[in-house]
Amino acid sequence: MQMKTGVEQAVYATFMLSFLPDKAVLPGEVISQRIGASPTYFQKLLRKLVSADLITSVAGVKGGFKLQRRPEQISVYDIYIAIEGQQSLYTSNGIIQDMLHISPTTQCCLLSDLMAEAESAWITVLKKETIASLVQKFHTATYEQEIDSFHRWLEEKTVY
Amino acid sequence: MQMKTGVEQAVYATFMLSFLPDKAVLPGEVISQRIGASPTYFQKLLRKLVSADLITSVAGVKGGFKLQRRPEQISVYDIYIAIEGQQSLYTSNGIIQDMLHISPTTQCCLLSDLMAEAESAWITVLKKETIASLVQKFHTATYEQEIDSFHRWLEEKTVY
DNA sequence: GTACTTTTACTCGGATACCGTCTGTCCGAGTAATTATGG
DNA sequence: CCATAATTACTCGGACAGACGGTATCCGAGTAAAAGTAC
Numbered sequence: 001m002q003m004k005t006g007v008e009q010a011v012y013a014t015f016m017l018s019f020l021p022d023k024a025v026l027p028g029e030v031i032s033q034r035i036g037a038s039p040t041y042f043q044k045l046l047r048k049l050v051s052a053d054l055i056t057s058v059a060g061v062k063g064g065f066k067l068q069r070r071p072e073q074i075s076v077y078d079i080y081i082a083i084e085g086q087q088s089l090y091t092s093n094g095i096i097q098d099m100l101h102i103s104p105t106t107q108c109c110l111l112s113d114l115m116a117e118a119e120s121a122w123i124t125v126l127k128k129e130t131i132a133s134l135v136q137k138f139h140t141a142t143y144e145q146e147i148d149s150f151h152r153w154l155e156e157k158t159v160y
Numbered sequence: 161m162q163m164k165t166g167v168e169q170a171v172y173a174t175f176m177l178s179f180l181p182d183k184a185v186l187p188g189e190v191i192s193q194r195i196g197a198s199p200t201y202f203q204k205l206l207r208k209l210v211s212a213d214l215i216t217s218v219a220g221v222k223g224g225f226k227l228q229r230r231p232e233q234i235s236v237y238d239i240y241i242a243i244e245g246q247q248s249l250y251t252s253n254g255i256i257q258d259m260l261h262i263s264p265t266t267q268c269c270l271l272s273d274l275m276a277e278a279e280s281a282w283i284t285v286l287k288k289e290t291i292a293s294l295v296q297k298f299h300t301a302t303y304e305q306e307i308d309s310f311h312r313w314l315e316e317k318t319v320y
Numbered sequence: 321g322t323a324c325t326t327t328t329a330c331t332c333g334g335a336t337a338c339c340g341t342c343t344g345t346c347c348g349a350g351t352a353a354t355t356a357t358g359g
Numbered sequence: 360c361c362a363t364a365a366t367t368a369c370t371c372g373g374a375c376a377g378a379c380g381g382t383a384t385c386c387g388a389g390t391a392a393a394a395g396t397a398c
Contacts, residue, residue: 002251005382028330029330034258041384044382047331059329061330061392062329065331076274089161092168095169098195099176100303101306118282125274125278126274126278129274166342198344198345201342204343204344207370207371207372219352219371220370221367223351223352
């Protein structure tokens, strides 16, 4: 039970796109290269973000990806759902129905409520962090030189 | 990212054992049969619970499993850890280090703190529910007839 | 110089292969209660 | 009747096969900007 690495990659891809100026885009291969992911597979992740209306895509030459919403309106939870899907962390297997010889259609799982509550607490934390708040934390980091270098690289790769 | 079914099975196995009288045990195959799991694989789960000191085992004829601690002292979280292991839900892949070209040994993941907080909130909920509290909820259910039937079956299979 | 065609650089989506993990099965070994055997 | 041996019913732990999902790769199709071409 581990979170997919794709979620982390998607978060940082969205994070990266948040630095783009308006109307500018970044090709998928550029993003994947900087993140260190396999280009073709990473494009699938980007398309999941597109389907979730978190980013948009521009086809053709000078095409690429850019944010669809403002960074304050994209939470880590949004990205998590876009990549992992909406299935919950726990789904009952109806074991207690087996134990008591009750019809499987009956709703009486002792764990479902608990697990739902636990997942809700987990989600709450993921919802309160947005791309914008991540950027804020990023700038308080002590890596000004690397951040500058990153910004220069980004500007070089940006497509207008 | 879904919880293993083994966790649910282990919870109900522990739950089942909590109804045993002192000194009595229940063979692993009896438990697995009632839960509807494959006997040989389920024994592996039981042994994980033994390793975690949640239950104890008795070898030989008239052997089986019984609780090691009192039901109030076995939380759902204990069982979860026993089955899934202690690895956390999220482990950083060092993507931001790749992005910024920083040494991978550097600790600067923007997500780690958030994910740790989220997991902590999740764990808190799982810790507060114990086998004892599950039994309590169980008895408030409206399946008195099935519960009676279950108790009779259990007594029949109990090994003293 | 304008209209048209070709090239180029992207996204899009399906098909497929790889690989690690969870699940399931088999086997031999150890253990202890029961039963059988021998005197 | 008692001591010892064999049987039985369990747990224990390793080895291994199958299924599934996440990861990765390839390919053809669509799209739009840029470049080339014809008149």
